[in-house]
Amino acid sequence: MTAELALFIVLVAPVAQALLVIALARPPGLRDVAHIAGALTTALAALYLVGVVADGGGARIVLARPLPQVDLAFVVEPLGALMAATLALLGVLHAAHSAGVVRATHERSPARLMAFMALAAAATMAIAFSANLFTFFVAYQALILAVFPLVAHRGDEGARKAARDFLATLLTASVGLFLPAMVWTYALAGALEFQAGGMLAGRVDAVTANILLVLYVLGLAMAATPPLHRWLAASSSAPYPALVSIQALAVLPAGAIGVLKIGAFVFGPALHEAQSATRALIVLVGVGMCAAALIALSRQDIRERLAYSAMAQVLAVTMGTLLALPAGLFAAALQVVAFACASATLMMAAGTTAAVTAREKVADYAGLGRVMPWTFAGFAIASASMIGLPPFAGAWAKLWLITASAGAGLIWAAALAGIAAILTFTHLGPLAAHALAARAPTDAFKRPDGASILLAAPVVLGAAATLLLLLLADPLASFLSPIWTPAS
């Protein structure tokens, strides 16, 4: 198999998966097999591409030339390959888990739900492998449109309002802020192609760089930078499988990947020109991280608590990128990987709990770990990773982030990251501890047989992934090094 073919498969397999799921909606067994097989195909192809990059190879495919000098193109490079492989592998667990959830909860229109999740995955892969700003923008818009039906899936007035808020916030930000920045970049650089070392390096003065950075970072509202974060809490009423896509595998990670790509491939060293904007944005995201973690503590609904918790995590990616150091970029990349593993595990665990016990309040979680030990073991490990406890994946990301902050001379930024970690501990630590240590409820299950393997196994495997990253920190650093040390 050539790298080009593998790249094509990564992009097309989720679309085919969506079509198959709709076509094979009945019987449910066939639908679920198509759903999981599609995710598995995507993951295998994405893993192959990681191997290609590790061997020093690459690939590029051009689907169309919609504008003069601008291609709709995708390229295999280390950052995109790593993100795509992580999200695609987690996508396999999510596919199995969502098959279990829709069966356990008798979800309305499960095929439609699965199809749009697959389309969201396709758009996320396209974002990860986008070769230029235009392709990124196309994929970003496609992701917004693919997730809109997921948010509106329940079909009631509340869901429709949440979907309207989601669409309005994300589209408005991307059209009103990101698009002008893209046009401006095109006028400055004469091209939109991503390049290691930054396409704006040496082409931009300080004022322009400051304005452009603000436009880009706020335009990527998927990264939940305040004040454009309200869509996240509003969308938390979606079904659990959709929430995993929104908060862990598609929307938030896509925003984080976008910020990383803008930092590494659009600005590069030009970030130093935008010092005022970087400082202001670091303050914004640092305070935002702490505020989000604090708000999470105040929420009793597990969906909202996890939404704000995820927001605090994804803002750390923006902070790492804005530090404008290789260590900051690496921290940000590692944070995306760690956050995706932990957040997906937490959200799947919450989904499993809701499916088999119908409990969604934080207070109702007490003692559930005694009757659902596997699920809550996974929940606890993922919580530890989100907090940043060693030896879980999140710890390395946080460590690099604090090191990079100190390296940039921004001790206060390191302090903000530390405070956010402590606040994350306060809203996740006691929750996991109570679930595992408190007395077991006598009437936990609404179904006598508890959680099926489809509901429990993905949670356990997701938690295992956060442990695996313990071994991969160094190889990942050398794998990603080309993005901050461009070939001359």
Add this chain to the structure above:
Amino acid sequence: MIAQYLALAQLHAPLLTMLIPLCGAALAILLPSRAAWAVAATAALAAALVAVDAALRSLLPAEPLTATIEGVMLYADGIAIYTAALLAVALALVVVGAGAFLRDFPAPIASTALALSLCAGGGWIGALFARDLLGIFAAVEFAWLATVGLLALSAERGALNGASRMFVAGGVSSAMFLLGLGLVHHGVGATDLAVLPMTQIEAPRLAAAGIGLVLLSVALKAGVAPLNFWIGAAYGRASRLSVLVLGGIGAIGALCVVVRLASFALPAPAIGEGVSITLAMLGASSVVIGSVQAVGARNVLRLAAYAGSAQAGVALLCAALGSPAGFAAAVVQTLAMLVTTLALLGGVAFGAGGAAKLEALDGLGRRSPLASAAITASAISLMGAPLTIGFLGRWRLVEAGVGAGWWWAAGAVIVTSLAGVFYGGRLVERVYFRRVSGAVQTASEIWRFAGAPLLIASVCATVLGLAPDWLLRAADGAAALMAGAP
């Protein structure tokens, strides 16, 4: 023998594009409704064939058509050839689709409605090929009155009000045109457009004022804001055929005439700058006002009309640049406006029975998938989503505008797209995420499929942004063959 006739037809393509619909109208009015429809559809398709053939022969290789003067004052410049082909194709799709609407009219009137539709199309095409201002005036008035007549054929009181509002607006517009024509004659010494770019203008202020009045007059008929006071009443209660002719032929035809007039006036050194400023101001105000009106609209037909005003504003901004790149962007934007208007109005007319309220779109996705796809394609294009024709038109303006230092033109594009997010998103939400309240009558007769070509064509044209090479070549060819091109 046939080859000779075909060669002759090719030689006189502009004249035929204008005359075939008029001859079709003359025949259609004499026949019963279904036969009239067959004749009208044949005539419109023939005119579209001739116009597209002429456009392909001339624009892609950027070679002017030869021997186009036959005693009538015609002038086949690049923009006329391009936009006439657009109008002719739109006319053919509307007239073919009209097969589904014939029952909207009492039997004897259906033939008249078809004939008036053809007259409107033929009139606007005539205005596009006319060589002097007097010819343009006659053709525009002919087309306008045909559209007013078509609107007045509906027995509904609201439609009659719309027709009377249009009639009054047309009177105002005619007075402005005639006054402008007189000023141009005084200032330039002639009304022949072909000489305008090269002539030595003796009284540039008079001439500039005259051209400005003429442009405003036709812009009023294109529904450009703030001169669009008539479109709410005209679109709001119009019958299905009237609204398609009004939006897909009338508004587009008038906009094309404005762009073409600008292509003659802007290269004239003495008046070009004034005309450019007028067009830019008109375009910017139309973008802003049209967008605000569309966001506030609760009637889907009015929403389409106001969104058209905003889109027309973008086209005027492109034209105001005055460069070949600007005119190439203007004709691409004109196509974008045509496609989105036809898709939206066609979707409503064929899928929702022409109902005016936004609520009529609730649950349309299940009832009428093709019409819903057309409305969705239109909405996405109005948002300026990448890979759609809407994005392509706006991107061309940004490219041309930034190249000329008109950064604020990019701001206008952003305003249009932001507003499009709101009203386009609302359309998509209603079509796919709401359930219909109450019983809905759906058409079951075979004639409803007459709308399929229009809907399919508009959906396909929306995604032209995926591979726009030939379209951009044609637009560049049109700009290269415009009057006064370097």
